Amino acid sequence: MFSISSVQEIMDYSDRSNIPNQNSVIAGRRINIPFRCDCLNNEFLGHVFPYQVNTSDTYSLVASNYSDLTTVDMLRRFNRYPDNSIPNDVNISVVVNCSCGDSAVSEDxxxxxxxxxxxxxxxxxxxxxxxxxxxxxxxxxxxxxxxFSAGRGIIYIPGREGLGSTTLGTSKLTLNLKIPMKMSRFLAARGLRLARDVQAMIS
Known part of the structure; x- marks a missing residue:
């Protein structure tokens, strides 16, 4: 889902209290996923994540799997399949917006x-x-x-250093998201599993 090569990448950019150890993560907590911010189509800043479609997936479900970091309209724009007729096992492009800051606000x-x-x-x-x-x-x-009134949408939060042991440069950004079921499968494939006491609640 997010092209992460190792659990350590997640650990380095996340609040360690949300990941008790490298073998578990608590459902409903937020974690950070590092990624690069690109200029897409010379129009806006974002990043494209590949997503392999599963049976019965729709654009609405895919957006939900990504904690609404993308939208149905964005998925329609960057993919050629109809909303409710996406072939199984194909890869679609999931676009997430990002920010590289605004020097008029701060260069810090x-x-x-x-x-x-x-x-x-x-x-x-x-x-x-x-x-x-x-x-x-x-x-x-x-x-x-x-x-905030709507309780939805994306905002950008600035920072200077990583939350773990890594100092971040200007080329890395992060997604901050709660752990849905699809994410638990993604993390498990990389050796990071849900804490035992919450596994049954979301399985």
Missing amino acids: YGLFVTYPLRQEDNLTYVASTSNVSEDVIRRYNPGLDAK
Whole structure:
């Protein structure tokens, strides 16, 4: 789903309290997935992830599997298959928006987290858990209040260093997402499994 080569990449960019050890991750917690931010079609900044379609997948289901980091409209735009007639086992392109910052706001930040909002999120909580001021988050995200009111949408959170042991450069960005069932299978394939006490709840 995210072209991650090893569990260590996830560990280096994520809050270690959300990953108790390299063999388990707690369902519903957020983790960070590093990726490169590209200029797509000379139009906007984003990254294309390959996704292998499973039986009965629709664009709506695929967007949900990616914690709504992409949209049905974006999937339609970058793929040639009809919404409800996607062939099994083909690869489709999942496009996620990203940000490389805005020098008019600040030149201090080289890492940006693409952060999908949830109903329970608010600006105070996001600022506190990200160690970034509410003012800075507002300046990087026009229309922020409407997104928080809706409890959905993507915002960009700036940072300077990795959350683990790795210092980040300007070429890496991260996705911050909660762990859905599809993600648990992806992590398991790379040796990182859900903590035993929550495995049954989402299986």
